[in-house]
Amino acid sequence: MCAICGCGGHEHKHGSDHHDHDHDHDHHGHDHHDHDDHDHRHAHAPGLSQTRMVQVERDIFAENQRHADANRRSFAARGLFVVNLVSSPGSGKTTLLVRTVEALKAELPVAVIEGDQQTGLDAERIKATGVPAYQINTGKGCHLDAHGVGHALAHLPPIEDGVLFIENVGNLVCPAGFDLGEAHKVVVLSTTEGEDKPLKYPDMFFAADLMLLNKSDLLPYVDFSVEKAADYAGRVHPGIGVLTLSARSGEGMAAWLDWLRAGVERAKAGKAAARPKPRVALSAGT
Amino acid sequence: MHEMALCEGLVQALEEQARAQVFSRVHKVFLEIGALATIEPAAMRFNFPIVAKGTLAEGAALAIDFVDGSAWCMQCSGNVAVKRHGEGCPACGSYQLHILDGAQMRIKQLEVS
Numbered sequence: 592m593c594a595i596c597g598c599g600g601h602e603h604k605h606g607s608d609h610h611d612h613d614h615d616h617d618h619h620g621h622d623h624h625d626h627d628d629h630d631h632r633h634a635h636a637p638g639l640s641q642t643r644m645v646q647v648e649r650d651i652f653a654e655n656q657r658h659a660d661a662n663r664r665s666f667a668a669r670g671l672f673v674v675n676l677v678s679s680p681g682s683g684k685t686t687l688l689v690r691t692v693e694a695l696k697a698e699l700p701v702a703v704i705e706g707d708q709q710t711g712l713d714a715e716r717i718k719a720t721g722v723p724a725y726q727i728n729t730g731k732g733c734h735l736d737a738h739g740v741g742h743a744l745a746h747l748p749p750i751e752d753g754v755l756f757i758e759n760v761g762n763l764v765c766p767a768g769f770d771l772g773e774a775h776k777v778v779v780l781s782t783t784e785g786e787d788k789p790l791k792y793p794d795m796f797f798a799a800d801l802m803l804l805n806k807s808d809l810l811p812y813v814d815f816s817v818e819k820a821a822d823y824a825g826r827v828h829p830g831i832g833v834l835t836l837s838a839r840s841g842e843g844m845a846a847w848l849d850w851l852r853a854g855v856e857r858a859k860a861g862k863a864a865a866r867p868k869p870r871v872a873l874s875a876g877t
Numbered sequence: 878m879h880e881m882a883l884c885e886g887l888v889q890a891l892e893e894q895a896r897a898q899v900f901s902r903v904h905k906v907f908l909e910i911g912a913l914a915t916i917e918p919a920a921m922r923f924n925f926p927i928v929a930k931g932t933l934a935e936g937a938a939l940a941i942d943f944v945d946g947s948a949w950c951m952q953c954s955g956n957v958a959v960k961r962h963g964e965g966c967p968a969c970g971s972y973q974l975h976i977l978d979g980a981q982m983r984i985k986q987l988e989v990s
Contacts, residue, residue, distance in 0.1 A: 645898045647984040651886045652914075733879050765879035768915040768980070793962035794915045797976070826972040827963035 655769055658737035662772025665744070670752040670862035672854040675773035677795060679788070680761030682781040683805045685713050687838035688758055692720045694848055699855060700753030704743045706735040706760045713758065723747050734765035737772055752859050754851055763792040774854060775799070781806040782813050786820040793827040801832040803847065808837040880920035883982065884928040890984060891934050900989035903934040907986045912960050913946040913979035946979015 650656075666673050678684045692701050703724040705713040714726035725746040727739050740757060747755075757773060759766040767776075778799035780788055783806055789796040796802065802824050804817055821833045834850070836843030891903050906925075910916050918941045925939050945958040952971035959979060965972045 642904055642988050642990040643900075645894070645900065645987050645989055647894055647898075647987055649890050649894070649984045651883055651890060651982045651984070652980075654886055654889065732882065734882070736882070764915070768879065790963050794913070797913075797962040823963070826965065829973050829975075 652768070655737050658741050659770040659772040662737055662741055662744070665741075666755070666772060666774075667858070667861055667865065669749065670855075670859040671750070671755050672753070672851065672858040673755045673757065673771075673773045674851070674854070675757045675759060675766075675771050675776045676779060677759045677763070677766050677776055677799065678761060678779035678781075679763045679784065682761070682779045682784065683838055684758055684761065684779050685716055687779060687803070687805055687836075688756055689716055689720060690838045690841070690844065691848065691851070692717060692722050692756070694844065695754065695851065696720065696722050699852075700750035702747045702750050702753070702755050704735075704740060704747070704755070704757045706758060708732070708760060723750075729760055733760060733762050734769050735759050735771060736769050740771045752855070752862070754855050763788065763795045767792075767794040767798040774858070775801060777801045777803060779803045779805050780820060782809050782815040782817075784815075786816050787823060789820065789823040789827050796824050796827045796831065799828070799831065801834065801850065804833065804835040806837055806839070807835045807842055808840040879915075880917060881924045881928065883916065884921065884924040887925070887984070888928055888932050888934055891987070892932070894984075894987065895933055895989075898989075900987075901933060902990045903937045903987055904990065905938045905940060905988035906934065906984060907940045907942070907988075909942045909944055909981065909983045909985050911944055911946050911979035911981045913962060913976065914982050915980075916982055918943055942985070944979070947977045948974040948979075949977055950974055 676684055676688065688703065692703065695701055701722045703714070703717045703722060705717065705724055705726045706729060707713055707726065708729050708731070710728070711726040714724040717724035725743045727735060727743050729735065729739075735757065757771055776799040778795055778801070780802060782804060785791070789802075802820075804820060810817070817835055824831050824833065832850070834843060834846050836847055838844070887906070891906070895901060895903070908921070910918060910921070921941065922939055926936070929935050929937060945960055947956055948959045949955070950957045950966040950969065950971060951973040952969045953966060956977070957966050957968055957974070959967070959974065959976065962976075963972075966974060
């Protein structure tokens, strides 16, 4: 069993025919239901053939949310500002992250969790900057989940009062529904993509609080309207922040770095406010 | 695509319910999916039988109630139904919507034995 969250790895998956419960079949006061569309393929054991309805109010996202909440508490206690970077493949997310880390590492503790289906290439690019990074390979999985991020944290040094970047799997669909415990999702849209992506993938642009329009150095050569992209994103998410930048040329990076610094200041202030007040001994005569 | 993972979460939830409410077989699952939940019902129907194979829910039917999300429209000053993000208020067309609900996927009830 895992020591971090008590999970049992793959032990959840087991056959169902081993339950030897003592069923009480006397009370059939349940509301019966349409038997027409009922699937009768099962060979029911004698005495188990009566079906009943049970009421459940259970959100399937609740399990991920439980881990996300735990991550968020852990981040808050450490004064960590956590950014979940999402985009389609090829938006320049990793290059942006490398440049961002290089700019901040001298003034702030920085760590990175990388998510990709395969390879540790992105984590290697981050580690080359001298900052700790851990790669999660999701295999066939299309998104990071809060449980996996919780485990990844154990592989990173316990930094405080800084910024943790989580670079999600390049995918504008699936990561939208999964809270990892981050302060903000930040969506990267590059000028070589369509400016209508906020309308095509609205869930992601709704989930993100900031949109970075990357590769601004290519604007003279591509048919990409920054105004339209910002307008479309605003339709999906009124009030979403928009910053235009180029990780390659450095143009616009200052505003992004300031946004991150401000986030770290908020995280540090939150940690200080949550910390128990030191008990001050009253000294006589003062 | 993430519906596969959600189906795994669903089966896990069914196993928890089986222990809590004492049943060994699930015959039908009644799900409520919000229109803003980033879930494609067709993908759920495709993945569920695959994930459920060999579990207490093998062969179980999936009944999906796909419900609109809701939002507060700042122009109308009232609650409106929303089918997807970015479409604007169905009454006045304004995009100044504050989303209230619609990102849920809930098990409502189960037919079990």
